[in-house]
Amino acid sequence: MILVxxxxxxxxxxxxxQKLAAQFGRFHHxxxxxxxxxxxxxxxxxxxxxxxxxxxxxxxxxxxxxxxxEQHLNPNKTHIGLSxxxxxxxxxxxxxxxxxxxxxxxxxxxxxxxxxxxxTLKHMLAHDPLASRTTEFLHTVxxxxxxxxxxxALRATTRQWAVMTGTAWTADCQRQELCQVxxxxxxxxRIATYEQDxxxxxxxxxxxxxxxxxxxxxxxxxxxxxxxxxxxxxxLRQLAVLGIWTFVGLGIxxxxxxxxxxxxxxxxxxxxxxxxIQSKVTKTLDPVFLCAxxxxxxxxxxxxxxxEVERVLPRANQRFHATRALLLIGQGQITVLSAFDTSNAxxxxxxKALQHFNIIKDVPFDLGIHQIRLLHSSLLCFECLMVAIVxxxxxxxxxxxxxxxxxxxxxxxxx
Numbered sequence: 001m002i003l004v005x006x007x008x009x010x011x012x013x014x015x016x017x018q019k020l021a022a023q024f025g026r027f028h029h030x031x032x033x034x035x036x037x038x039x040x041x042x043x044x045x046x047x048x049x050x051x052x053x054x055x056x057x058x059x060x061x062x063x064x065x066x067x068x069x070e071q072h073l074n075p076n077k078t079h080i081g082l083s084x085x086x087x088x089x090x091x092x093x094x095x096x097x098x099x100x101x102x103x104x105x106x107x108x109x110x111x112x113x114x115x116x117x118x119x120t121l122k123h124m125l126a127h128d129p130l131a132s133r134t135t136e137f138l139h140t141v142x143x144x145x146x147x148x149x150x151x152x153a154l155r156a157t158t159r160q161w162a163v164m165t166g167t168a169w170t171a172d173c174q175r176q177e178l179c180q181v182x183x184x185x186x187x188x189x190r191i192a193t194y195e196q197d198x199x200x201x202x203x204x205x206x207x208x209x210x211x212x213x214x215x216x217x218x219x220x221x222x223x224x225x226x227x228x229x230x231x232x233x234x235x236l237r238q239l240a241v242l243g244i245w246t247f248v249g250l251g252i253x254x255x256x257x258x259x260x261x262x263x264x265x266x267x268x269x270x271x272x273x274x275x276x277i278q279s280k281v282t283k284t285l286d287p288v289f290l291c292a293x294x295x296x297x298x299x300x301x302x303x304x305x306x307x308e309v310e311r312v313l314p315r316a317n318q319r320f321h322a323t324r325a326l327l328l329i330g331q332g333q334i335t336v337l338s339a340f341d342t343s344n345a346x347x348x349x350x351x352k353a354l355q356h357f358n359i360i361k362d363v364p365f366d367l368g369i370h371q372i373r374l375l376h377s378s379l380l381c382f383e384c385l386m387v388a389i390v391x392x393x394x395x396x397x398x399x400x401x402x403x404x405x406x407x408x409x410x411x412x413x414x415x
Contacts, residue, residue: 004033004036005033007036008034011032029124032124034124034140034144038120041151042117044151044155045109045113045150045151048154049106049110049154052106052154052158055167056103056161056165057103060165062099062103063094063161063165065093065094068165072165072167072169072170073087073092073166075087078166078169078170079173080166080169080170080183081182081183081184090366090368091343091368092163092164092165092166092370093164093371094164094371094374095366095371098378101378102157102161102374102375105157105377105378105379105382106154108381108385109150109151109153109154109384111385111388112147112150112381112384112385112388113146113151115388115389116146116147116150116384116388116391116392118392119143119388119391119392119396120140120143123139123140123395137211138208138211138214138313139395141207141208141211142208142319142391145208145387146384146385146388148200148204149204149205149326149384149387150380150381150384150385150388152198152201153201153377153380153384154377156197156373156377156380157374157377157381159190159191159193159194159197160190160191160194160373160374160377161374162190163187163190163191163370164370168186168189169183169186182268184268185267188266188267189266191373192262192265192266193262193266194373194377195258195259195261195265196259196263198330198377198380199258199259200259201330202251202255202327202331203252205251205323205326205330206247206255206327207248208323209244209247209248209251209300210248212244212300212316212320213244213245215313216240216244216303216306216309216313217237217238217240217241218312219306219308219309219311220240220306220308221233221237223306223308240303241299241303242299243295243298243299243300244296244299246292246295246296247289247292247295247296248296250285250288250292251289251292253285254289257281257285261281293328300316300317300320300324304317305317319391322386322387322390322391322394323387325387326383326384329383330380333376333379333380334372334373337367337375337376340367340372341367341369341372342366342367343367343368343369
């Protein structure tokens with residue numbers, strides 16, 4: 001992905017794009033960096049899906065508890081070092097409802113990838129990348145965002161499956177003549193990779209919001225340049241998107257910090273050291289990030305109502321609802337699910353409140369941290385499908401924009 005981004009930076013000049021267009025015609029779209037990134041995602045998604053079909057669907061008979069407990073979670077057979085709760089309790093149990101939600105999520109991922117790919121390709125082929133290239137880049141990023149998110153969500157699901165079925169242990173032991181690794185080490189590595197997969201997906205969302213801010217800033221250039229003072233014009237345009245830049249900056253800082261914490265946490269011996277630091281950073285950043293999120297949403301809404309922005313991005317609020325919704329879901333869903341953690345139901349304030357008001361008497365479900373992680377990544381596949389459907393509907397008209405007076409200004413077509 002880094003090589004693809006470097007390729008895009010080296011080929012972004014108008015001169016290079018004009019040479020490509022002259023030599024290859026409309027097929028020059030297939031030589032752009034984003035097409036290479038799409039092929040990489042397709043390969044990654046296909047490989048992940050192949051592993052799901054091979055292991056979870058076939059080898060483990062659709063995650064049959066009898067199958068994976070006998071083949072992978074049996075200490076007498078695999079010498080896996082399970083704790084007492086993992087061996088006899090519910091810590092690694094996959095409830096029936098969660099089993100089927102997670103098994104259907106790859107199917108939702110297939111529909112998401114297919115629909116988002118069609119929408120992105122259709123939009124790419126219908127527009128000239130030399131015309132208002134920053135705007136077209138934003139459109140491509142927004143339409144392609146579900147591709148990144150569903151791929152990483154599905155990969156995160158396979159990481160959690162590997163922990164809860166014990167395949168992480170048997171796979172690592174098969175790679176070594178003498179299995180000298182510990183179950184806690186294997187489990188920590190898979191959980192760390194689960195966290196990293198989802199944080200990479202979140203980082204791409206922050207990137208999409210940043211692209212929106214850049215397009216708005218350029219759209220405002222013609223309006224604020226009337227003063228004749230270029231320096232003041234630049235400052236005013238920066239102030240107009242300050243809420244978006246704050247949100248994107250804090251989001252990237254939070255993502256990078258979480259990825260680093262996940263890397264360190266892959267070593268169980270370092271968890272006692274890094275956990276207090278991570279908790280303190282999270283408690284500090286979360287309230288600030290929540291305020292930045294609200295400010296960013298308001299900022300995007302108000303910018304979309306400005307005439308110059310509306311001219312460049314017609315129906316911007318409608319077209320970015322799904323992107324903002326997925327961003328909020330990706331950040332907040334795991335927090336909401338964690339509120340129903342039953343691993344320590346007696347100390348859980350939400351469970352206690354539900355029991356106090358006689359909404360529930362006995363907790364009818366079992367949700368520990370492993371079940372919550374699996375449910376979160378599985379639901380993301382369905383939510384990505386809804387985003388892909390909404391994007392396909394609101395971006396479906398390939399002739400939404402047209403060039404007027406041989407300028408780079410794009411206006412909506414007349415009804």
